[in-house]
Structure formats: structure tokens, C-alpha cells
Amino acid sequence: MSGKALNPYNESASATFPNGTQALYGTPTAAGQVIYKDNNDGTVNIYDVPSHFQDKRWDEDEYSKNQSNNILNNPKTVKLKDFSQSELDNWIPIISESNESQAQDSSESDSDKDTSVTRENVIDIVEEYEGHSLNTSQYTYKEPEQSDDGDWGFSFTDKNGDLAGSYIIDQDGNVTKYDEDGEPE
Missing domain, CATH: 3.10.450 (Nuclear Transport Factor 2; Chain: A,)
Known part of the structure; x- marks a missing residue:
């Protein structure tokens, strides 16, 4: 996300993400997104970016500039948990199982999905x-x-x-x- 406009619908009047910004997106049925930057000190900054820019004020240059700057200047800083290798090893079967079920889910037809x-x-x-x-x-x-x-x-x-x-x-x-x-x- 580095260097991209926070508001993709009014790029010329939007603040841009700082270097190192990453995005994680859920599937459309799971929804959700996390846009964050690793601070390289055991914390990440999470930016409260809207998933949709439905409010028509985002089309207004002044509003877009102010809101996008406000979002980037006021992130939520979260401390990351430092797991030991044995704790990580305990999660491998769960993560592997999730990946297998996701592979099965992706092979289902749309009518079979819950x-x-x-x-x-x-x-x-x-x-x-x-x-x-x-x-x-x-x-x-x-x-x-x-x-x-x-x-x-x-x-x-x-x-x-x-x-x-x-x-x-x-x-x-x-x-x-x-x-x-x-x-x-």
C-alpha cells in the first residue's frame, strides 16, 4: 500500500500511505480488512481506513484531505505477541487444518457455500x-x-x-x- 492514496476515489485530494504499509483483506463473505505498518519495535500501527467510501463527502477535496490525513496521523498502535517456537508449533495443526478446509471451500460451487x-x-x-x-x-x-x-x-x-x-x-x-x-x- 506504500505511496497509494488512502481514498482511491479522490486520489488527488487524499493523503498517501507511508512506506511499509501493508493490507490484509478477508474474502468478500468474511469481509474485513486490516491496513497496518510494522514499526519494527514489536508494534504495528493500524489505520482505521473505511472499506467503502459511500459518504459523498469523500468526493469533496477538503473533506478527503482532512479525513485521510486524520486517519494516517491517528493510528491505533498494537503490541505484537512474541510467541515461543513451542507455542507456534501448537498452532501448526490448526492452521494446516484451516488451510485444508479453505481449499475444500474454494472448490465448492457458490450454491454449496454457507x-x-x-x-x-x-x-x-x-x-x-x-x-x-x-x-x-x-x-x-x-x-x-x-x-x-x-x-x-x-x-x-x-x-x-x-x-x-x-x-x-x-x-x-x-x-x-x-x-x-x-x-x-
Whole structure:
């Protein structure tokens, strides 16, 4: 992440990550990200970077500059645990087992996966469905809401405020995209 803009949707008005910054991303169904820098003293700085820049204020240069600088100037510093080799050896069977189950999971079809859809991962699921990040420079995305039947959904508008479409994500993680007239695409 070194040298990359914190706000990828307004790069010219964003602070950039310092040298040595790394990123760890979960799968879309697991969600989550950790963006950190090793301080080489047994601690890491963790930056509270949004996973999505849905707030349209991020499009405003002044807001983007201030917020991105604020995030990078106020990291959470975490002390890393120094494990002995015997403690690490105890984790090898667990980690190996996790890797084997992940390999099995990746060979399953989408219909066989147990996907738990939550407010935290609903955007990630839609981005996986679309094959790219949502275009916040062209559209404004509403906050996801859960219906009584457990499905999640959200709409999006163009920059004029006109409805441009919506998504419904069922409890199994299946996405249906609708156009501005409510017709499935």
C-alpha cells in the first residue's frame, strides 16, 4: 500500500500511505480488512481506513484531505505477541487444518457455500457479483437495510439524485440487480 492514496476515489485530494504499509483483506463473505505498518519495535500501527467510501463527502477535496490525513496521523498502535517456537508449533495443526478446509471451500460451487449475509459484508458481496468496486464517483449508494424476510437491499442514485437502480441480496448471498424501473437486469 506504500505511496497509494488512502481514498482511491479522490486520489488527488487524499493523503498517501507511508512506506511499509501493508493490507490484509478477508474474502468478500468474511469481509474485513486490516491496513497496518510494522514499526519494527514489536508494534504495528493500524489505520482505521473505511472499506467503502459511500459518504459523498469523500468526493469533496477538503473533506478527503482532512479525513485521510486524520486517519494516517491517528493510528491505533498494537503490541505484537512474541510467541515461543513451542507455542507456534501448537498452532501448526490448526492452521494446516484451516488451510485444508479453505481449499475444500474454494472448490465448492457458490450454491454449496454457507454465506452469512450481514450489514458488514453486503457491499463486498455486491462488488464480487459486479466484479469491481462500486462506482462512488458516478453514483451515491444508500445504506443497506434488512427486510423482514432477512434479505438485504440498497438502492443507488446518480449524482442528480435520480434513482439509478438497486440490489437485493438474499440470505444465501445471491444478488439480484434491478434497473431504475425496478426491473431485474
